[in-house]
Amino acid sequence: MATRAAGKRRPLLRVQNLKTHFFPDEGTVRAVDGASFEVCAGQTLGIVGESGCGKSVTARSILRIVEHPGEIVEGEIRYLHRTDGREVELDLAQISADGPEMRQIRGGEIAMIFQEPMTSFSPVHPIGSQIVEAIRLHSPLGKREARERAADLLRQVGISRAEARLNEYAYQLSGGLRQRAMIAMALSAEPRVLIADEPTTALDVTTQAQILDLLRQLQTDLGMAIILITHNLGVVAEMCDTVVVMYLGRVVEEGSVDAIFHNPKHPYTRLLLQSIPSLHSEARVPLPTISGAIPHPYNRPEGCPFHNRCPQFIPGTCDRHVPELQALDEEESDQLVSCFLYHEPTDERA
Amino acid sequence: MAGWLIRRTLFAFATAWAISMLSFVVIQIPPGDYVTSYIAQLQSQGTIFTDDEAQALRDLYGLDQPVILQYFRWLGLMAQGNFGVSFEFNRPVLDVIGDRFLLTIVVSVAALLLTWIVALPIGIYSAVKQYSIGDYAFTFIGFIGLAIPGFLLALVLMYFGFVLFDANVGGLFSPEYAQADWSWDKLWDLMQHMPIPALALGLAGTAFLMRIMRANLLDELRKPYVVTARAKGLTNSQAVLKYPVRVALNPFVSIVPFVLRDIVGGSVIVSIVLSLPTLGPILLKSLIAQDSFLAGTIILLLGVITVVGTLISDILLVILDPRIKFKARGG
Amino acid sequence: MAEDHTTRTIESNVAVGVAREEERISVATQWQLTWWRFRKHKVANIAAIVLIMYYVVVLFADFFAYADPNLPAAKRGLLPPQPIHLFDEDGWNPHVLAFEGSRDPETFERVYKILGDQQISVQFFAQGLEYEILGIIPWDRHLIGVSDDAGGALAQEHVSLLGTDIQGRDMWSRIIFATSISMTIGLIAVAISQILGIVIGGVSGYFGGLIDTVIQRIIEIVRSIPQIPLLMGIAAAVPKDWSIEQIYFAITILLALILWTELARVVRGRFLSLREEDFVMAAELAGASRMRIILRHMVPSFLSHIIAATTLAIPTIIISETSLSFLGLGLRPPAISWGVLLQQAQNIQVLALSPWLLLPALPVIVAILAFNFLGDGLRDAADPYGT
Ligand SMILES: Nc1ncnc2c1ncn2[C@@H]1O[C@H](COP(=O)(O)OP(=O)(O)O)[C@@H](O)[C@H]1O
Ligand code: SF4
Numbered sequence A: 001m002a003t004r005a006a007g008k009r010r011p012l013l014r015v016q017n018l019k020t021h022f023f024p025d026e027g028t029v030r031a032v033d034g035a036s037f038e039v040c041a042g043q044t045l046g047i048v049g050e051s052g053c054g055k056s057v058t059a060r061s062i063l064r065i066v067e068h069p070g071e072i073v074e075g076e077i078r079y080l081h082r083t084d085g086r087e088v089e090l091d092l093a094q095i096s097a098d099g100p101e102m103r104q105i106r107g108g109e110i111a112m113i114f115q116e117p118m119t120s121f122s123p124v125h126p127i128g129s130q131i132v133e134a135i136r137l138h139s140p141l142g143k144r145e146a147r148e149r150a151a152d153l154l155r156q157v158g159i160s161r162a163e164a165r166l167n168e169y170a171y172q173l174s175g176g177l178r179q180r181a182m183i184a185m186a187l188s189a190e191p192r193v194l195i196a197d198e199p200t201t202a203l204d205v206t207t208q209a210q211i212l213d214l215l216r217q218l219q220t221d222l223g224m225a226i227i228l229i230t231h232n233l234g235v236v237a238e239m240c241d242t243v244v245v246m247y248l249g250r251v252v253e254e255g256s257v258d259a260i261f262h263n264p265k266h267p268y269t270r271l272l273l274q275s276i277p278s279l280h281s282e283a284r285v286p287l288p289t290i291s292g293a294i295p296h297p298y299n300r301p302e303g304c305p306f307h308n309r310c311p312q313f314i315p316g317t318c319d320r321h322v323p324e325l326q327a328l329d330e331e332e333s334d335q336l337v338s339c340f341l342y343h344e345p346t347d348e349r350a
Numbered sequence B: 001m002a003g004w005l006i007r008r009t010l011f012a013f014a015t016a017w018a019i020s021m022l023s024f025v026v027i028q029i030p031p032g033d034y035v036t037s038y039i040a041q042l043q044s045q046g047t048i049f050t051d052d053e054a055q056a057l058r059d060l061y062g063l064d065q066p067v068i069l070q071y072f073r074w075l076g077l078m079a080q081g082n083f084g085v086s087f088e089f090n091r092p093v094l095d096v097i098g099d100r101f102l103l104t105i106v107v108s109v110a111a112l113l114l115t116w117i118v119a120l121p122i123g124i125y126s127a128v129k130q131y132s133i134g135d136y137a138f139t140f141i142g143f144i145g146l147a148i149p150g151f152l153l154a155l156v157l158m159y160f161g162f163v164l165f166d167a168n169v170g171g172l173f174s175p176e177y178a179q180a181d182w183s184w185d186k187l188w189d190l191m192q193h194m195p196i197p198a199l200a201l202g203l204a205g206t207a208f209l210m211r212i213m214r215a216n217l218l219d220e221l222r223k224p225y226v227v228t229a230r231a232k233g234l235t236n237s238q239a240v241l242k243y244p245v246r247v248a249l250n251p252f253v254s255i256v257p258f259v260l261r262d263i264v265g266g267s268v269i270v271s272i273v274l275s276l277p278t279l280g281p282i283l284l285k286s287l288i289a290q291d292s293f294l295a296g297t298i299i300l301l302l303g304v305i306t307v308v309g310t311l312i313s314d315i316l317l318v319i320l321d322p323r324i325k326f327k328a329r330g331g
Numbered sequence C: 001m002a003e004d005h006t007t008r009t010i011e012s013n014v015a016v017g018v019a020r021e022e023e024r025i026s027v028a029t030q031w032q033l034t035w036w037r038f039r040k041h042k043v044a045n046i047a048a049i050v051l052i053m054y055y056v057v058v059l060f061a062d063f064f065a066y067a068d069p070n071l072p073a074a075k076r077g078l079l080p081p082q083p084i085h086l087f088d089e090d091g092w093n094p095h096v097l098a099f100e101g102s103r104d105p106e107t108f109e110r111v112y113k114i115l116g117d118q119q120i121s122v123q124f125f126a127q128g129l130e131y132e133i134l135g136i137i138p139w140d141r142h143l144i145g146v147s148d149d150a151g152g153a154l155a156q157e158h159v160s161l162l163g164t165d166i167q168g169r170d171m172w173s174r175i176i177f178a179t180s181i182s183m184t185i186g187l188i189a190v191a192i193s194q195i196l197g198i199v200i201g202g203v204s205g206y207f208g209g210l211i212d213t214v215i216q217r218i219i220e221i222v223r224s225i226p227q228i229p230l231l232m233g234i235a236a237a238v239p240k241d242w243s244i245e246q247i248y249f250a251i252t253i254l255l256a257l258i259l260w261t262e263l264a265r266v267v268r269g270r271f272l273s274l275r276e277e278d279f280v281m282a283a284e285l286a287g288a289s290r291m292r293i294i295l296r297h298m299v300p301s302f303l304s305h306i307i308a309a310t311t312l313a314i315p316t317i318i319i320s321e322t323s324l325s326f327l328g329l330g331l332r333p334p335a336i337s338w339g340v341l342l343q344q345a346q347n348i349q350v351l352a353l354s355p356w357l358l359l360p361a362l363p364v365i366v367a368i369l370a371f372n373f374l375g376d377g378l379r380d381a382a383d384p385y386g387t
């Protein structure tokens, strides 16, 4: 299991109280509603949570490709932009989404890979031309050189017959190969941060393990920061240094992978962990489920977003006040949690 | 890919064959047999027919034989280039048809090109700027375009041409070229006459294709590969024009046969209104006169145009969409 | 093996409770949701109202018309429209201005001169020709007519709201009666074609396999044939001595035979996707008979699709009938339909002098527009995600 290598370095990417809302005709969807986390070079941050809790929107917000009618309404995305050999801290939430800096960063310094490698490639363009395009967007290489580089990238991610593969289409590759090609495309400009949005969800178990190995190895070789989005706690345990647990667009708990797995604090995190079968349990034993429905994003509950499902719900507090993400009092950890079991309400509402 | 094309070609033949049967039905249904009508027509013009001559004609078309055999005899005669005789015009069917077949194709293709050229950019605009004022305006215009049958539009165009410009906007040629042999000048004259028929024939198809393109593109815009393209660093418009538009073209092409079918079908009525020297006006004439071989041949030819058009669009599709090659190879 | 367990996803555990809840909601409010979505579709609502108005006209055509649509009047040929003036110097006094007709000695065309000083008072709900409401209740009131004080004068001899045709027949009344025929011939044809479509598409989708393949090829062939020439060919063969009713019936069947393919495709598609769905499989496992599954479960779940597809099919029929009749191959005089009326607009010389002969085009276009808008609204409401 990976250990924390963070130390007290300056984080490469620091997300602070990010809020991304969608404004369709029917009302407001608060997809991301105050997410905070940070990641350093060479480190892997896991973001976990049920489907629909805002993981992907968070990722797209960082790259500033949230689609209409979505908008970043609040918060900061501080990133150490490398320009002319210096590092400048930029707030990605503030700069223009299609401006020169953001276009340089997107795909160049922060790259992303997706869950569905099949549909994430254009079905009617060869893989090669799509990778070559990515290369040429961020480097002055000519067509020929870019093509050679594309073949190199394919080899780097372990694809054999690289030259021939360049002419093939996404549907001609197996799922694992497609995801490798996707990773190759993301690596084309040697990014400093790689966001992997459920990179293995669509793959079978063996392929999944291979892709995770590949990511780990590339991280060692290239020293990138990885943000690994998943709803698979097994993957998190295997890959991550730190973990962020999201619920309904908010971070409910954050900490080192050891702390989250062995000393979870937030009731939601605990339930999540219980829902994974223990290594020794019988496969047929019914799993404990988290009772109650996930509230619709249109009407989130007042107070703690989790209160309608929380087994430790404190009447009068949890449904009235919104808990903040705060450090625990225990001095040995830098675990953060957002729950009234651990601190008093700070807001003024009664 | 070859397999797929062979299948599509076979299908085209099957369709053409089905159309030939239906055309033959049209030849068959008028009461009395063709030779009787033919002779009646000639006699009314003063020609005297002997029974032997009548019998010779009957034998040629196999009129005393079962219907099925008559059908195959008709196919056989056509294969030899004998499409029968039109008694309404008192000339071989092929003579009557003459340039009209070609002109029908020219007019239909012109209308088809117009629908493409207009519908494509508007469809893209409407999808990319969904719910903008422009999108609403085009959508509304599109609805109106769909609601105006081509022949009504042709009537309106004729009326305004007549009232505003005191000109007959119908026809495909100026009088001095109508009977002339083909020349560059005649071709140029034809091109100048093309906009009105193309508009009357193409409006509904344009509206239809516009909506198809918009819907397809809206579907494609939601696909993950657009996000991928954006994530690479492309701007939104670069990403949209390069990927989803390209993918959305495929259904756009596969819908073309239906647009062509309606254009060819509609050309019959529009040609009558605009007095175009195409197959339409003589089809109507031959049907009213129950000139069955002429009518049957025209219906068959019109069908063949759409069948060939469909085949061409199939070939285009293979070029446009590599997935088809793959599927065909895979089985 | 242990690896296998830990990769179980969170979702699978949480989803169970949610699914049941959602199912209940979606079953209970399926129709309400559709209705609610439809109500939001403003244009479709307006279209629905327009169509209701059309059918009111269809039902009470005798009331809305004021003239015998088939009565020729040699001295009233090609009269221009006579707008109703609602006021004169003395206030409210609906009237039209009288015409005086004469024959041009050189061209022999009838020319009309407005007699500015001769007003003909008109009245709403005026007495006129006698008729029976819905064929039962005798009445003699019409939407418009010559004022009752005029001493029993007949509107058809004095008023030509939308002008007259070549034979001097009143266009307004002819359009009203044409509307009743054109708006109903489509309905019957659509009903027949939709039944064909549902049965054939259902058989194709439900049984699949060889039957499906054969039906699909047939549909593909029918769909690739240009309809108008074929319709013309068959319609031309209808014997000249058939009565209006027989021709009407023949045209209806003909249109239906060409139109069924669209719905057959829709229904087949729905069947194929529904076959995969849990509730159908569950019913099958529970031993429900096929017919029961189809009637109880499948048909209701795509009824809204059928309604939408039907609405969208009507315009095609209207256009086909209008086209055929326009060419003289569909309904023939004395039957009156929009296409029959438009025949007189074919001659450009006549049309240029009497543009009101083109007026029947208006109800055609508005009706098609309304059906398209309504159908689109219904389809979106039935299936907002466009499957
Ligand atoms: N384009 C959109 N319009 C409206 N709501 C959206 C849109 N995209 C995402 N959402 C909402 O944002 C929430 C978070 O979605 P997402 O980030 O994709 O979840 P996940 O954690 O599974 O990746 C969901 O509730 C979803 O309904
Ligand atoms: S704040 Fe209250 S409701 Fe929310 S998680 Fe903590 S205990 Fe549960």
Ligand SMILES: [Mg+2]
Pocket (backbone or CB within 6 Å): A052, A055, A056, A057, A197, A198
């Ligand atoms: Mg996601």
